[in-house]
Amino acid sequence: MDIDLQHISKSYGGREVLRRVTLDIPSGKITALLGPSGSGKSTLLRIIAGLEMPDSGEVVFGGRHITTTPVRERNIGFCFQDYAPFRHMSVFDNVAYGLRIRKQPENTVVTDVTQLLSRMGLADHANHRPHELSGGQRQRMSLARALAIKPSVLLLDEPFAALDAQVRSDVRQFVRNLQHELGITTILVTHDQSEAMEVADYMAVLNDGVVQQVGPPSYVYDHPGNSFVKTFLGPTTEFQSALIRPHQLTLSHSGRGDQGTITDIVQLGFEVRVFVAMEDDSTLWVQMTHDLFHRHSYSIGDKVGVSRITANNLRNDTVESATSASEAHNVG
Amino acid sequence: MKSRHTLRLLVLAYIALLIGAPLFLVFQRAFADGWSAFVAAITTPETLSSIRLTVVVAFLVTPLNLVFGIAVSHAIVRHPSRFTKLMNSIIDVPLAISPIVIGLMLELAYAPNGWFGSQLAAVGWQVMFSWPGIALASAVVSLPLVVREIVPILTELGTSQEATAETLGASPWQVFRTITLPNIGSAALYGGTLTFARVIGEYGAVLIVSGNVALHTQTLTLNIAENFENYMPQQGFAGAALLAIFSIVVMIALAGIRRRERNFHGH
Numbered sequence: 001m002d003i004d005l006q007h008i009s010k011s012y013g014g015r016e017v018l019r020r021v022t023l024d025i026p027s028g029k030i031t032a033l034l035g036p037s038g039s040g041k042s043t044l045l046r047i048i049a050g051l052e053m054p055d056s057g058e059v060v061f062g063g064r065h066i067t068t069t070p071v072r073e074r075n076i077g078f079c080f081q082d083y084a085p086f087r088h089m090s091v092f093d094n095v096a097y098g099l100r101i102r103k104q105p106e107n108t109v110v111t112d113v114t115q116l117l118s119r120m121g122l123a124d125h126a127n128h129r130p131h132e133l134s135g136g137q138r139q140r141m142s143l144a145r146a147l148a149i150k151p152s153v154l155l156l157d158e159p160f161a162a163l164d165a166q167v168r169s170d171v172r173q174f175v176r177n178l179q180h181e182l183g184i185t186t187i188l189v190t191h192d193q194s195e196a197m198e199v200a201d202y203m204a205v206l207n208d209g210v211v212q213q214v215g216p217p218s219y220v221y222d223h224p225g226n227s228f229v230k231t232f233l234g235p236t237t238e239f240q241s242a243l244i245r246p247h248q249l250t251l252s253h254s255g256r257g258d259q260g261t262i263t264d265i266v267q268l269g270f271e272v273r274v275f276v277a278m279e280d281d282s283t284l285w286v287q288m289t290h291d292l293f294h295r296h297s298y299s300i301g302d303k304v305g306v307s308r309i310t311a312n313n314l315r316n317d318t319v320e321s322a323t324s325a326s327e328a329h330n331v332g
Numbered sequence: 333m334k335s336r337h338t339l340r341l342l343v344l345a346y347i348a349l350l351i352g353a354p355l356f357l358v359f360q361r362a363f364a365d366g367w368s369a370f371v372a373a374i375t376t377p378e379t380l381s382s383i384r385l386t387v388v389v390a391f392l393v394t395p396l397n398l399v400f401g402i403a404v405s406h407a408i409v410r411h412p413s414r415f416t417k418l419m420n421s422i423i424d425v426p427l428a429i430s431p432i433v434i435g436l437m438l439e440l441a442y443a444p445n446g447w448f449g450s451q452l453a454a455v456g457w458q459v460m461f462s463w464p465g466i467a468l469a470s471a472v473v474s475l476p477l478v479v480r481e482i483v484p485i486l487t488e489l490g491t492s493q494e495a496t497a498e499t500l501g502a503s504p505w506q507v508f509r510t511i512t513l514p515n516i517g518s519a520a521l522y523g524g525t526l527t528f529a530r531v532i533g534e535y536g537a538v539l540i541v542s543g544n545v546a547l548h549t550q551t552l553t554l555n556i557a558e559n560f561e562n563y564m565p566q567q568g569f570a571g572a573a574l575l576a577i578f579s580i581v582v583m584i585a586l587a588g589i590r591r592r593e594r595n596f597h598g599h
Contacts, residue, residue: 051495071498078499084492088514097510098500142496149500 001062001152001185002027003048008057010043010209017043019209020057025202027062030179030186032196032217035206036232041189042157044206048187049078049155061152074153077146077184081158083138085130091141092117092126098149116144136167143178154179156188160195172199193233197221205229237284239308246273246287250309251298257307260284262300267293274298276306355576362573365566373570378546382555383574385463389551390531393470398524401478402516406508408479409486420483423476431473435540438469442541461543466551469537474530478523485519486512518593522586529582533575 003025010018018040025031033041046052048059050071059067066074086094092113099109117123120140122133130138139159146154159175160168176199179186190196196203197217205212205220205228213225224230227243236243240258250257251274263283264275272293275285286306298304363370373379404423408416426434442449442459452459459465493515497507535553542549546558552571559568 049499051498071495072501072503074499075501076499078496080492080496082490082492084496086493086497086511097497097502101497101501101506145496145500 003062003153003185003187004058004060005044005048006058006060008044008047008054008059010040010047010052010054017209018047018054021206021209021211023204023211023214025185025187027185028183029201030176030188030199032200032203033187033189033206034191034193034196034203034232036191038208039206040209041191041206045155045157045187045189048153049076050074051078075149075151077143077149077151077154079139079142079146079154079156079159081161083130083142083162085133085138085141087130090127090129091122091133094130094141095144095148097145102149112148113144116148120144134167135163136171139163139171140174143175147182147184152185154184154186156186158189158191160190160192169198175199197233205232207232235287237286238282239284239306244308246285248309249284249286249306251276251286251288251296251304251306253296253302253304255305257305260304260306262298262302262304265293265298265300276304278306358569358572358576361565361569364569369566370570370573373567374574376567378550379552379555379559379567379571381547382550382552382571385466385550386532386552389463389467389470390528392467393474393531394524394528397471397474397478397527398520400475401523401527402482402520405479405482405486405516406512408483410491423479426473426475431469431534431536431538432540434472435469435537438465438472438537438541442468460541461545461549463549465541466538466549469541470531470534473534473537474527477526477530478520481519481523481526482516485516489515518589522589522593525582525585525589529579532578 005021005023005025008018008021009016021040021044023044033044035041043052047054050059050066050069054067057067058065061074086097089097095113095116096109099112104112114123114126117126120143122137122140122144125133125137125141130141133141139162156175160171163171172195188196188199200217202215203217203220204214207228213220213229215223220229221233224233230236230243235246237246237249238244239249258278258280260276260278262274263277266273266275267290270290272288272290273285274288274293275283277283284306362373374383404419408420439446439460441447442452442465444450444453444458444460446460449460457464459468489512493511494507497511498504502510533553534551535557538551539554539557542551542554544550544554544558546555550558552575556568556571556575559565559571
């Protein structure tokens with residue numbers, strides 16, 4: 001089901017959190033609402049859920065105006081950042097909650113919940129209390145609980161923020177696979193651009209209560225509409241008075257390009273960052289692969305030429321670094 | 333290590349001096365003439381009647397203050413406004429004011445020649461110097477106990493569980509019954525137990541509003557005091573021991589509720 005947001009505005013105590021936000025959310029896809037804290041993305045999600053009322057504007061679910069429809073009649077699945085486990089209930093009862101509220105016969109409840117729990121890898125935990133689960137399991141429980149009512153929309157508020165770094169990437173992949181399998185329209189709120197790029201099919205970048213740009217993540221990354229989107233979606237550096245991605249620059253020991261001196265080198269495993277002081281007193285940094293870095297054996301104090309990667313020098317040894325560095329970026 | 337032992341001994345000695353020994357003495361005096369004398373002392377018509385009145389009032393006031401306390405706590409935490417902020421401060425007043433003063437305040441308002449009292453008397457309701465007055469005074473002095481237990485728990489609970497239930501289709505009442513209430517249950521039970529104990533043990537406010545007529549408007553604490561005044565210390569000590577036994581039961585109950593609460597949250 002597609003969701004139409006029309007001119008949504010919301011203020012809290014005189015502070016405008018959302019300013020006439022208009023956004024079409026495609027059916028059956030994962031859409032990320034991406035923005036820094038205070039950008040209004042969580043408020044927008046809560047308005048879609050019906051947990052908040054917009055001051056003006058309309059929320060349309062599949063052609064139906066539901067702006068004033070109470071939360072409980074919207075048939076949405078909502079997962080809070082803290083997963084909001086019902087801590088006085090077993091995992092099974094948590095997942096069964098929505099079905100029992102809907103007065104489903106108990107044998108249907110048992111069948112549905114058992115099936116969902118095994119799909120979520122929680123079959124062995126049905127009788128456990130939420131506090132006995134790990135963070136990742138608790139998140140899957142909250143997903144199962146939201147999905148049990150077969151919602152028409154799944155809303156996720158910062159779904160991965162509370163997880164350990166190692167678990168996070170597994171869970172992202174799990175959510176992505178699950179969504180592709182179910183085809184349910186999903187909206188997730190995040191402040192983490194790499195999360196949005198990894199999980200979402202479509203994204204809307206928000207800042208200061210205004211939608212900055214919408215589109216598929218890779219398109220928005222490659223064609224940022226303004227400098228906010230550009231800096232928010234990935235690292236930038238300044239070259240010839242223009243903002244540019246550091247992986248779009250290349251170094252050489254020959255005299256090619258603008259001249260500068262290497263001041264620092266930061267090695268992050270696969271990625272290496274080389275900081276250069278230019279002759280015009282500006283500073284910039286260049287991102288390259290570990291492999292390329294070692295092939296050229298750059299070191300601090302080296303005089304180097306800096307130039308933009310073009311189709312021409314792409315054909316040389318930089319081809320590998322340019323593509324793999326941008327992939328590295330997408331993975332985050 | 334040694335200094336810690338000394339400290340422990342000091343604490344124990346302090347408690348023994350303040351509570352242990354005096355409590356022991358009360359029991360010693362109450363049972364000085366044996367079990368049957370104790371039973372006889374607490375089964376005089378006056379004392380029995382005072383016990384009955386006290387228990388009836390406690391069973392009347394506790395559920396009343398529980399319902400009121402839960403409602404007020406919910407309003408204070410979930411629907412904050414200038415009004416609930418004011419209520420939050422006012423609710424503590426009975427803790428700060430001496431029960432005697434509360435009794436006098438109520439008497440001025442509800443006595444047959446008082447503010448509301450004259451209206452109530454006109455429709456045949458006598459509040460002062462009868463059991464409704466005793467219940468009223470007991471309710472006022474124990475007013476904050478439930479609220480003070482529930483407000484922090486409700487605040488800590490947050491709104492995400494309740495909002496999740498709402499998204500799953502629960503009505504406001506279903507949310508309250510299935511999510512909110514189970515989470516504040518222990519706190520309510522704890523506050524209710526404290527309320528019950530406070531009502532049973534109240535003296536000052538009840539003294540003013542009850543009229544203190546034996547067999548009619550005399551609660552157990554008043555009965556104990558009267559027995560001492562009338563040079564019947566034996567009777568007085570027996571009543572005091574009964575109250576002390578009750579307090580010990582309450583303390584055990586509170587500890588049980590605390591343990592339940594810990595198990596409930598799994599830590």
